[in-house]
Amino acid sequence: MCAVLFAVLTWQVAVRGPLLLPDERVELRLAGRGPQPLAQFCADLGGPLVALPVLVLAVAYALWRGRRGPALAVALAAVAVPLVVVPLKVWTDRPGPLTDATGYYPSGHTATAMIAYGGAALLLAPYAGWRRTVPVAVLLTLATGTGLLLRGYHWPVDVLASVALCGMLLVLAAVAGSYVRPGRPRASLSRRTPRRSPGPERGQDPSPAADPASEPDPAPGPDLGPALGPGPEPPGRPPPHASPAPGPTDR
Secondary structure (H helix, E strand, C coil): CHHHHHHHHHHHHHHCCCCHHHHHHHHHHHCCCCCHHHHHHHHHCCCHHHHHHHHHHHHHHHHHCCCHHHHHHHHHHHHHHHHHHHHHHHHHCCECCCCCCECCCCCHHHHHHHHHHHHHHHHHHHHHCHHHHHHHHHHHHHHHHHHHHHCCCCCHHHHHHHHHHHHHHHHHHHHHHHCCCCCCCCCCHHHCCCCCCCCCCCCCCCCCCCCHHHCCCCCCCCCCHHHHCCCCCCCCCCCCCCCCCCCCCCC
């Protein structure tokens, strides 16, 4: 969808098609409207000095967490933006709304804002959640495009074409990053758990068997032999050193 929209808009700008007439009428009505300091602030959100550091921090954080595939895919998408936008500016040679200078299609600030904030949202979503990162990226991109229109820096078609281009690049980055196997995340020292010894096998007594060699020797009891003397002899047996009784033949 984004690719089709971008192709149609580029074709209309290249041939000076009928779509440019309502586009120029809308912009001439929007230019100069609203609080201009706020519009300028919003337009500056798409500047490289503002948007690109956000993307660099997000890529660095994703690399630190071991997500090398998505980080590389988003970085390549960001590199592809000037490789596509700059030649199109030269080829289409479209003048700006309030100036005779050319090279305004597509909007570079809108493309920078969307690829930077959208790429950062794509990388931080697994940690902060899609419901937090995506709305922020959409809000910052819309604010940039609105500021550009209110300040008279770009036509609406310029902004819309950059949104379509970067939307296509972000989708490709998301798909390419999902096919790359993530690296092993860094674990802090506090999260490392000691290695446990293997548990007992099924059917085996979980209590450890007593080791006779490891048991302590029993304490010696009192020696009662000499005090008590020899014990009684069993009945029916002669004492060990008693002489036998004389029989009738010994008389």
